[in-house]
Amino acid sequence: MPMNAIEIENVTKRxxxxxxxxxxxxxxxxxxxxxxxxxxxxxxxxxxxxxMDITAPDSGSIRVLGRPASRESLTRVGYLPEERxxxxxxxxxxxxLFLAAIKEVDADTAxxxxxxxxxxxxxxxxxxxxxxxxxxxxQQKIQFIATIxxxxxxxxxDEPFSGLDPINVxxxxxxxxxxxxxxxxxxxxxxxxxxxxxxxDHICLITRSKKVLDGDLKELKRRFAGNVxxxxxxxxxxxxxxxxxxxxxxxxxxxxxxxxxDGVEPRAVIQRLFERHRVxxxxxxxxxxEEIYLQAVRDAGIEETRTI
Amino acid sequence: xxxxxxxxxxxIKREYVEHIRRKAFWIFTILLPIxxxxxxxxxxxxxxxxxxxxxxxxxDPTGKYFAPLREEIAREGDTRRFALVAMPVPPSGIDALxxxxxxxxxxxxxxxxxxxxxxxxxxxxxAYRASSVSDFTYQSLLERHLNAVLLRERLLERGIPPDAIxxxxxxxxxxxxxxxxxxxxxxxxxxxxxxxxxxxxxxGMYNLRGVIxxxxxxxxxxxxxxxxxxxxxxxxxxxxxxVGLTQYAIWSVLAMNLALLSGSGIAATVGFGHGAIPTxxxxxxxxxxLFFLLGYFFYASIYTAIGAPFNSDQEAQQLAMIPxxxxxxxxxxxxxxxxxxxxxxxxxxxxxxxLTPMVMFFRVTLAPVPAWQVAASIGIMLVxxxxxxxFAGKIYRVGxxxxxxxxxxxxxxxxxxxxxxxxEPAPAGARRNV
Numbered sequence: 001m002p003m004n005a006i007e008i009e010n011v012t013k014r015x016x017x018x019x020x021x022x023x024x025x026x027x028x029x030x031x032x033x034x035x036x037x038x039x040x041x042x043x044x045x046x047x048x049x050x051x052m053d054i055t056a057p058d059s060g061s062i063r064v065l066g067r068p069a070s071r072e073s074l075t076r077v078g079y080l081p082e083e084r085x086x087x088x089x090x091x092x093x094x095x096x097l098f099l100a101a102i103k104e105v106d107a108d109t110a111x112x113x114x115x116x117x118x119x120x121x122x123x124x125x126x127x128x129x130x131x132x133x134x135x136x137x138x139q140q141k142i143q144f145i146a147t148i149x150x151x152x153x154x155x156x157x158d159e160p161f162s163g164l165d166p167i168n169v170x171x172x173x174x175x176x177x178x179x180x181x182x183x184x185x186x187x188x189x190x191x192x193x194x195x196x197x198x199x200x201d202h203i204c205l206i207t208r209s210k211k212v213l214d215g216d217l218k219e220l221k222r223r224f225a226g227n228v229x230x231x232x233x234x235x236x237x238x239x240x241x242x243x244x245x246x247x248x249x250x251x252x253x254x255x256x257x258x259x260x261x262d263g264v265e266p267r268a269v270i271q272r273l274f275e276r277h278r279v280x281x282x283x284x285x286x287x288x289x290e291e292i293y294l295q296a297v298r299d300a301g302i303e304e305t306r307t308i
Numbered sequence: 309x310x311x312x313x314x315x316x317x318x319x320i321k322r323e324y325v326e327h328i329r330r331k332a333f334w335i336f337t338i339l340l341p342i343x344x345x346x347x348x349x350x351x352x353x354x355x356x357x358x359x360x361x362x363x364x365x366x367x368d369p370t371g372k373y374f375a376p377l378r379e380e381i382a383r384e385g386d387t388r389r390f391a392l393v394a395m396p397v398p399p400s401g402i403d404a405l406x407x408x409x410x411x412x413x414x415x416x417x418x419x420x421x422x423x424x425x426x427x428x429x430x431x432x433x434x435a436y437r438a439s440s441v442s443d444f445t446y447q448s449l450l451e452r453h454l455n456a457v458l459l460r461e462r463l464l465e466r467g468i469p470p471d472a473i474x475x476x477x478x479x480x481x482x483x484x485x486x487x488x489x490x491x492x493x494x495x496x497x498x499x500x501x502x503x504x505x506x507x508x509x510x511x512g513m514y515n516l517r518g519v520i521x522x523x524x525x526x527x528x529x530x531x532x533x534x535x536x537x538x539x540x541x542x543x544x545x546x547x548x549x550x551v552g553l554t555q556y557a558i559w560s561v562l563a564m565n566l567a568l569l570s571g572s573g574i575a576a577t578v579g580f581g582h583g584a585i586p587t588x589x590x591x592x593x594x595x596x597x598l599f600f601l602l603g604y605f606f607y608a609s610i611y612t613a614i615g616a617p618f619n620s621d622q623e624a625q626q627l628a629m630i631p632x633x634x635x636x637x638x639x640x641x642x643x644x645x646x647x648x649x650x651x652x653x654x655x656x657x658x659x660x661x662x663l664t665p666m667v668m669f670f671r672v673t674l675a676p677v678p679a680w681q682v683a684a685s686i687g688i689m690l691v692x693x694x695x696x697x698x699f700a701g702k703i704y705r706v707g708x709x710x711x712x713x714x715x716x717x718x719x720x721x722x723x724x725x726x727x728x729x730x731x732e733p734a735p736a737g738a739r740r741n742v
Contacts, residue, residue, distance in 0.1 A: 052533050054709065071312075071536060079533040083711060085526030090326060101318035102534040146530065 003066050005030045005154050005185035006051060011060030013046055020046040022209040024060070028187055028202070033180055035200035035217075036189040037293070042206045044189040045082050048158050051187075052079050065153065075104065078152035082159050082189075084143050088132045092123070095131060096146060103150035110149060117145040121171070137168050144172060148179075155179065157188040161195055173199060193289045205293055213296040217289075224292045229266045229284050231256050235277035245269050255281075311542065315535045319543025320550070327514070327551040336510070337555050341562055344499060361388055362438075362446055365395045365409055365421035367402065373424045376457045386449060395421065406437075413439050422450075429458065497673040500596055503559075504669055508603045508635050511552045512611040516628055518544055519615035519708070528708045537705040541697075545608045552604060553597070560593070595672050602689040603665030606696055607631050613700035616707030623714045634662040641667070649675040658685055661692035 006028040013021040021043040028034045036044050049055040051062055053069045067073040086095055093114065100110035118124045121141045126134055134142070140163065147155065155176075161169050176186050176199065190196055196203060197217075204214035213220070231240070232255040240249040240256055245264035250257045260269060266284050273279055287295075327333055368374040374394045381390050398405055402425070412418040420438030428434045434454070436447070456477070463473050522528040531540055610631040618624040641663070645654045649671045658667040658681065668685040671677050703720060 054529070054532060071534075074533070079530075081529035081533065083526045083529050085530075087326070087521075087527055088525055089330075090322075094322075094325075098318060098322045099530070099534070101321075102315050102531065104312075104314055143530070 003030070004028060005065060006187065007063045008047070008051070009061045009063075011047075011050060011057045011062060013043075013050060013055065013057050019209050021050070021057070024206070024211055026204050026211060026214055028185060030185050031180060031183045032185060032201040033176060033199050034185070034187045035196035035203040036187060036206065037191070037193060037196050037203055037289075038189075038206035039191055042191075043209045044191075044206060045158055047206070048079075048082075048156055048187075048189060051156060052077070075150070076153045078147040078150065078155045080143060080147045080155075080157040080160055082162075084140075086131045086139055086142060088130070090131055091128055092118075092131060092134070092142060093127050096142065096149060099146040100149045105150050113149055113151070114145070117148070120175075121145065136163065137165055140164055141168065141171075144175075153184055155184060155186045155188075157186070159190055160188050161190065161192070169195075193293065197289045203289070205296060207297060210300075212300045213292070220292055221286050224287045224295055225284060227260055227262075228287075229258050229260065229269070229282060231258055231270070231273065231282045232280040233273060233277050233282075235273060239277065240273070243269060243272050245272075311539050312535070316539050316543045316546075319535065319540055320547040323518070323544050323547025324550050324554075327548065328554065333551065333555070337558055340503075340506070341559060348495070361391050362419040362443070362450075363391045363393065363417075364438075364450075365393045365412075365418055367395045367397065367405060367409075367421060367423045367425070369397050369402070369425045372461065373429075373454075373457060376461065377454060380453045380457050384453060386453070389446060389449065390453075393418075410437070413437070422454075497592070497670070500592060500673065501666070501670050503556075504596065504600055504603070504666060505635060505638060507552055507555070507600065508607055508665070509632055511548055511604055512607040512631055512635075513628070514548045514551070515545060515608045516611040516615040516624060517621065518548065519612055519704070520618060520621055520624060523616075523708060523711075524619055532708070537708065538701055541612060541701060541704050545605065545612065548608065549601065549604050552600065556597070556600070592673050595669055598686070599665040599669040602686065602693070605693045606661065606665070606689065607635065609693065609696040609700040613703040613707075616700075616704045617710060617715045617720050618707075619711065619714070627717075635666070638663060638666045642670075645670050646674065650677065655681065659688055661688060664689050664692075 004027040006026075008024055008026050011021060011024045012019065024043070024047060036047065038044055046055060050057050051064065051069060053071065053074060062069045064073050065076060090098070096114045097107065097110055100114070101107070105113075115124075118127060121144075123138060123141060126138060131139060131142070144160075147157070160172060164172065176188075179186060180201075188199075200217050202215065203217050203220070205212045230252075233240070237249050237251060237256065240246055240258060245261050246258055246269060247261050248259040250259075258269070260266060270279065270282050366374050366377065374392070378392050381387060381392070395405060395409070402423075406421070406423070409418060409421045413420065416439070420436060423435040423437075436450070441447075460473055460477075463476070464470070468476075522531070528540075535543075611628065614627045614630070615624055618627075641653070641657055644651070645657070645667060648654060654667065654671055657663050658671055658677075660667075664685045668677070668682065672682060707720070
């Protein structure tokens with residue numbers, strides 16, 4: 001069992017009377033893309049700042065690559081904060097060399113990597129220009145290069161896609177997938193669930209400072225699926241309800257959404273229906289992350305009126 | 309907590325290079341000395357050269373003074389300054405004449421008149437009415453000439469022979485030097501003093517703006533994920549301080565070249581005579597660098613702490629007045645220090661941290677100051693710098709990550725208490741829920 005990339009143990013953080021993070025425990029497995037999800041103000045940024053040793057937890061412990069979080073253990077981490085920008089009057093090359101220098105990357109290595117990444121991002125013509133002359137999208141690409149200039153093992157990205165146009169979202173997403181292929185660990189926060197759905201292996205849902213759910217996304221989908229199947233059939237609603245294992249049935253455009261009792265195999269129910277009725281089609285839909293989120297919030301007994 | 313010197317060096321380098329590259333740096337570097345040379349040239353020109361002739365009517369009922377006064381003015385070479393006209397008293401009386409002269413002054417055909425009747429001279433107060441009473445240089449010259457005439461007149465009345473009077477009139481001038489015979493020129497000390505004063509504010513403000521720029525550009529959290537806030541603050545303060553020293557080095561080179569030029573006639577055309585550009589003693593330069601650095605680190609800490617909690621120059625402006633006023637307040641004591649550099653007040657002021665760098669520098673350039681006092685002022689400043697940077701560091705660590713609304717002063721102090729156990733304020737997103 002390989003060591004977890006990041007381990008957070010029972011961490012609490014208060015600001016005055018406001019609890020920003022409440023008894024949070026989570027583990028980020030190595031080589032995965034890990035989504036930290038939740039609405040604005042849920043505690044994502046505070047959690048990330050604690051991982052980065054920018055803010056200290058009031059209680060609990062945080063370990064990064066097996067060591068307590070500190071500037072030293074964080075040299076193998078690349079961080080893209082939520083509040084991010086650049087020195088506007090600096091030239092692109094000087095700026096990247098500076099950010100590499102404070103990561104203790106020697107100038108030659110830094111130059112080589114900057115060359116490679118500026119090519120990959122199609123920014124080479126802008127090398128000698130001032131940051132001010134770059135578009136917002138280009139500046140964000142520069143920030144991304146700055147995050148990975150020291151070839152970190154772990155990437156921590158706070159809302160990395162906010163403010164990016166769709167082309168650049170795609171570009172960054174492809175790099176993240178590439179990094180996972182290199183066995184790097186990527187943690188990113190977002191309040192947009194569709195982004196996480198496409199990208200994440202693992203997720204952790206936070207709302208109101210508390211974790212409501214975490215785990216492998218595929219497993220979670222399996223766990224939250226199965227309850228509802230979609231059936232197109234000539235059977236009446238009553239007939240469906242009479243089938244053992246069915247607790248609810250609702251008509252919906254020519255078919256039914258059939259809710260099954262806990263632990264009932266969808267296959268068994270379909271089979272019974274087949275025996276007596278005509279079944280044109282049936283499907284077991286993977287739940288959307290949004291549905292999982294709402295279900296988990298309900299299960300946790302948290303009154304959450306907002307959807308993410 | 310050990311600081312990573314490699315990272316601090318990277319910060320210093322960035323600060324230094326970016327400041328030196330700015331046009332504003334070069335403009336200030338070139339402009340300030342030009343302004344000073346201009347200032348001195350103008351003040352020397354206005355003091356020593358003729359700027360117009362005053363047409364003055366002299367009412368001299370006794371007839372004793374007009375001719376000697378004109379002779380005296382001619383002897384002293386001031387005929388270009390004063391054109392005297394004798395005014396005989398008409399039958400209508402002195403008052404009518406004065407009314408008439410008043411009209412002529414208003415019509416600008418006359419600049420003033422002088423009433424030298426016997427009663428006025430006896431009383432010691434002679435009426436001079438002119439279009440301007442703030443024409444001090446001319447008034448005091450006129451006064452000097454008039455007194456010389458009166459003195460000679462009185463001596464003659466007492467039967468002193470004219471050749472004896474000439475001997476009696478011989479005066480001396482004081483050749484002032486420091487007791488240790490060190491070469492000084494008040495002008496030079498003053499220029500250094502003003503440069504120290506101006507650059508303390510200038511480079512203090514660079515620190516304030518630098519901190520705010522990093523916040524408003526949203527770069528600070530990226531940097532903070534690689535270096536500790538203390539390392540960032542230290543690197544910035546040192547980097548900007550080196551920019552200041554560079555500026556002084558440039559000025560020194562300029563000054564040396566200017567001194568060489570003083571013999572070539574260029575200096576003379578702007579108002580300096582031969583040798584009028586004084587040489588600067590090495591000790592003055594050494595003290596200058598020392599007290600600049602002591603003052604700079606002290607004030608840079610204050611300016612940094614003031615910049616950290618705010619998001620724009622405008623927000624910080626009000627509080628930035630505090631250190632600026634501390635520096636400006638030196639002018640309230642300037643005269644006292646100048647008159648008595650080793651007096652009690654000057655000595656006490658030179659040991660109070662916000663004023664120490666400026667006051668002690670001024671004192672050591674004016675007079676020999678006891679060594680223990682210089683040592684004490686350095687010691688006091690070092691302690692003050694450590695205390696101030698500790699205090700500033702606390703505010704800085706918390707302030708630079710604060711975004712959102714402008715904090716109040718009590719809030720800033722509350723963060724400081726919190727920063728004892730490193731519990732910084734919530735990010736902007738979280739605070740919306742409080």
